[in-house]
Amino acid sequence: MIQIHALTKVYSKGDQIVKALDGIDLHIEKGDIYGIIGLSGAGKSSLVRCINRIEDPTSGSVIIGGTDMLSLSGKPLRQARQKIGMIFQNFNLLSSKTIYENIAFPLKLLKMDAADIHERVMFLLEKVELTDKAHAYPINLSGGQKQRVGIARALANAPEILLCDEATSALDPKTTKQILDLLKRVAEELGVTLVVITHEMEVIKAICNKVAILEAGKVIESGFTLDVFTRPTREETRHFIGEITPSNTRPPIGNRLLLIFAKGSANAPILSHIIQTFGVEINILSGQIEYIQGETVGRLLIDVIADSPTLSAIRDALHQQNVISEVF
Amino acid sequence: MFEMVLKATIETLYMVGISTAFTILFGLPLGIVLVITSKGHILENASLHTGLSYAVNMTRSLPFIILMIFIIPFTRYLVGTSIGTNAAIVPLVVAAIPFFGRVVESALQEVDGGVIEAAIAMGASPFEIVWRVLIPEALPSLVLGTTITIINLLGYSAMAGAVGGGGIGDLAIRYGFHRFRTDVMLITVIVLIVMVQIIQSSGNLMAQKILKNRRR
Numbered sequence: 001m002i003q004i005h006a007l008t009k010v011y012s013k014g015d016q017i018v019k020a021l022d023g024i025d026l027h028i029e030k031g032d033i034y035g036i037i038g039l040s041g042a043g044k045s046s047l048v049r050c051i052n053r054i055e056d057p058t059s060g061s062v063i064i065g066g067t068d069m070l071s072l073s074g075k076p077l078r079q080a081r082q083k084i085g086m087i088f089q090n091f092n093l094l095s096s097k098t099i100y101e102n103i104a105f106p107l108k109l110l111k112m113d114a115a116d117i118h119e120r121v122m123f124l125l126e127k128v129e130l131t132d133k134a135h136a137y138p139i140n141l142s143g144g145q146k147q148r149v150g151i152a153r154a155l156a157n158a159p160e161i162l163l164c165d166e167a168t169s170a171l172d173p174k175t176t177k178q179i180l181d182l183l184k185r186v187a188e189e190l191g192v193t194l195v196v197i198t199h200e201m202e203v204i205k206a207i208c209n210k211v212a213i214l215e216a217g218k219v220i221e222s223g224f225t226l227d228v229f230t231r232p233t234r235e236e237t238r239h240f241i242g243e244i245t246p247s248n249t250r251p252p253i254g255n256r257l258l259l260i261f262a263k264g265s266a267n268a269p270i271l272s273h274i275i276q277t278f279g280v281e282i283n284i285l286s287g288q289i290e291y292i293q294g295e296t297v298g299r300l301l302i303d304v305i306a307d308s309p310t311l312s313a314i315r316d317a318l319h320q321q322n323v324i325s326e327v328f
Numbered sequence: 329m330f331e332m333v334l335k336a337t338i339e340t341l342y343m344v345g346i347s348t349a350f351t352i353l354f355g356l357p358l359g360i361v362l363v364i365t366s367k368g369h370i371l372e373n374a375s376l377h378t379g380l381s382y383a384v385n386m387t388r389s390l391p392f393i394i395l396m397i398f399i400i401p402f403t404r405y406l407v408g409t410s411i412g413t414n415a416a417i418v419p420l421v422v423a424a425i426p427f428f429g430r431v432v433e434s435a436l437q438e439v440d441g442g443v444i445e446a447a448i449a450m451g452a453s454p455f456e457i458v459w460r461v462l463i464p465e466a467l468p469s470l471v472l473g474t475t476i477t478i479i480n481l482l483g484y485s486a487m488a489g490a491v492g493g494g495g496i497g498d499l500a501i502r503y504g505f506h507r508f509r510t511d512v513m514l515i516t517v518i519v520l521i522v523m524v525q526i527i528q529s530s531g532n533l534m535a536q537k538i539l540k541n542r543r544r
């Protein structure tokens with residue numbers, strides 16, 4: 001669906017050169033809810049803007065459904081953009097137009113006739129549950145309602161791709177959840193591929209099936225969200241997902257293991273089984289449970305006092321129960 | 329005297345009315361071009377922007393009374409004479425276009441960049457962005473800016489009277505000043521005050537009405 005290859009974006013401010021994007025490779029498939037997470041200044045906003053060419057990359061390629069976006073300009077580029085919806089942190093609704101007119105705006109650009117526009121707008125208003133606000137102006141809406149209008153407007157042209165640029169960052173936690181639920185629902189019902197830019201891990205955990213972690217213009221880790229969370233391969237990623245790291249705990253007594261409970265194992269009494277079977281003493285240092293895409297993922301940092309054959313037997317037993325163990 | 333004042337008032341309204349129309353006709357596009365060619369805007373063009381900006385500043389550097397005399401040959405070329413109400417319209421428009429251009433520029437600059445970005449993302453062309461986003465979003469400021477421009481034109485038109493342009497200013501100078509007719513002077517002042525009040529309050533009213541609609 002979206003193939004990004006060796007994408008770079010360089011800004012020059014006077015004689016200072018800033019590499020906002022530094023060789024990005026991403027492959028986003030149809031139906032994905034693809035999260036791109038990073039701290040501010042990591043290049044997320046530039047990256048998403050290079051997808052619909054609101055910004056021009058310095059080099060690399062962006063191919064959407066077989067079309068090379070960088071080869072387009074003028075009218076073909078505008079037509080390509082009409083097939084990509086976008087929602088924004090600050091909603092960016094037209095204050096001079098009613099909710100109805102805001103949603104109708106992209107359809108008017110297509111010169112669609114009024115009856116068809118009406119039908120489409122009413123359908124979208126119902127989708128985002130704002131039918132009663134059709135003739136209100138944006139100033140009278142709450143943040144969550146404004147974003148729902150933003151979503152309806154972005155979906156008006158029946159796009160295949162929806163770009164979400166920090167779509168929930170200006171919203172409170174409860175509204176964030178509602179908007180995320182809505183995004184997930186429309187993605188499924190309308191078959192839209194979502195690209196979700198955020199700095200909030202909660203957003204990724206809630207809706208994204210895949211994730212790329214961006215740092216200083218580079219993708220430092222990417223893959224299925226569950227894999228990235230349960231098996232981060234890099235120290236930076238561990239920091240990023242807020243995991244306990246060796247640097248912020250006291251020295252181990254015995255052998256220190258990090259256990260990651262996934263695929264249903266978080267719900268079983270595995271640890272007590274290990275203690276009984278192997279007759280070892282276990283000291284629990286910290287633990288946390290997270291819900292990623294409806295799946296429970298547990299994390300436990302433990303010290304085990306055992307000799308090395310017993311330790312490897314314990315790790316084998318854990319492995320069989322779908323618990324990943326890492327020597328920490 | 330009543331007839332004299334009435335005639336002068338009608339002349340002033342004519343001058344201001346026609347020059348307002350021409351000012352908007354040329355000044356609105358000027359302001360739009362100044363904005364959209366500025367750095368980071370939809371049709372960034374540094375040389376065009378800088379060139380226009382210099383031209384605007386140059387015209388605005390001249391006090392109206394000097395501009396009026398300076399462009400007499402141009403006025404003659406356009407209307408065939410440099411005296412009279414029609415001749416006064418030419419310098420009025422020439423002076424007001426750059427002023428109104430700046431007024432439009434500052435009004436359109438206030439339109440949130442995010443909204444423009446959203447329109448670009450929806451595939452709007454530069455023309456559609458100007459017509460469907462910039463102007464509607466800035467409409468209240470544009471109305472207020474037009475009001476200020478009309479009042480400016482009214483002031484300039486009184487000066488045009490000094491060189492035989494007709495209108496209220498002409499009356500004030502010929503009777504109130506040269507013939508020491510204090511009563512005529514007083515009436516012209518009152519007429520001018522009333523006109524400015526009416527123009528300003530209708531402008532305010534229109535702008536408020538637009539904004540009020542959007543709060544519905």
